[in-house]
Amino acid sequence: MQKLLKLDKERDQQPVPGLLVIDNVGSDNQSYGATREYLRAGFPPGSRIMVTSRGHNIVESLLQDTRFCKPVPDLTDEEARTVFLNIAASGTSVFTLTDADSKRILGLCVNQCRFSVDGAFRSDAQYHPLALKALANFCQSEEFRKRSLSSWEEELKAFNQGSCPGLFDILELQFTSMDRETEQLIFLDIALFGREWYLTGGSGWWSWLAQLHNTDSESVKRVVSIFLCLDFNVVKLFS
Structure with a gap:
């Protein structure tokens, strides 16, 4: 300022x-x-x-x-697919998907991310950008073991369990897809205490987190860099 x-x-x-x-x-x-x-x-x-x-x-x-004052326009089908692929299968373009099965599976994924204003799934609602990012991050994580489109459909069926997940079910995937419990705990500490620490001008943030999790500051910073790649806004104050 x-x-x-x-x-x-x-x-x-x-x-x-x-x-x-x-x-x-x-x-x-x-x-x-x-x-x-x-x-x-x-x-x-x-x-x-x-x-x-x-x-x-x-x-x-x-x-x-x-x-x-303009409302943000809804994502088109092509834009939603592009956002999803850029994260879930970096380097893969919508235009390079030529076989019908790949296009169908990609459509299944992005159509999971249609939500109304109240957060309820609706097949004719607009695409929710945060849901697209969360599901895409989950698809490219180690939880999937593969990064091929053919593996996504099976995982979606297991995740849905016969019903369409809500918005927060999709967003939660981004948290549960973290590879180790330590990453989840560090994220929670930042979410719970980071904002107050930042606003009060506290110092030694990295060393405090490192001591809390019995590691060193550089290791904590590497974990935070993972959060930034996942687009967790809560940690951007500390990048």
Whole structure:
């Protein structure tokens, strides 16, 4: 924030347009208040600002002109398949899947990730991006033992057990697919204590985690790098 305010004072001397992206603004005082401060800093002409939030009313209250408040468009079938394959089978393109069986199995996977606003599965609902990422991460993990599309269908049948899983069942796969119990425990410690530690300006975070789990700081950092690859937002403060 201090750097941004400094840029605000210097913008008349060096009026270079900038880009500011503020993601996932919440209604809590910290998230909403910090965003308001950023927007008040002022930017040179030609600058672009993007604010994302799960609440349309939040964005409307932050921006002066509501004409620019746009809902995120739904993912198309091709986009959903591309997102899934980029994670589950990196290097495989939707356009390289030529046989009908591979396309069918891929369709089964992404169609597991259709959820309504209340989190209930619905075959005609839009694709949920986080669910696509969670299921894709599970498909490329060691739990699957293979990274071929032919193995995915059997695992999906075992996972479904005759019924369609809910949104949080899909999201939980990303946690349960961690290879070792230690990784799960480190993640839980970050989720439970990390935010408070960060906000209070605590030091020695890595050494504290290392001591707690009877390991060294570098090992903890390697585990956190795995979380970042899985796109766990809760650990991005500590990367």
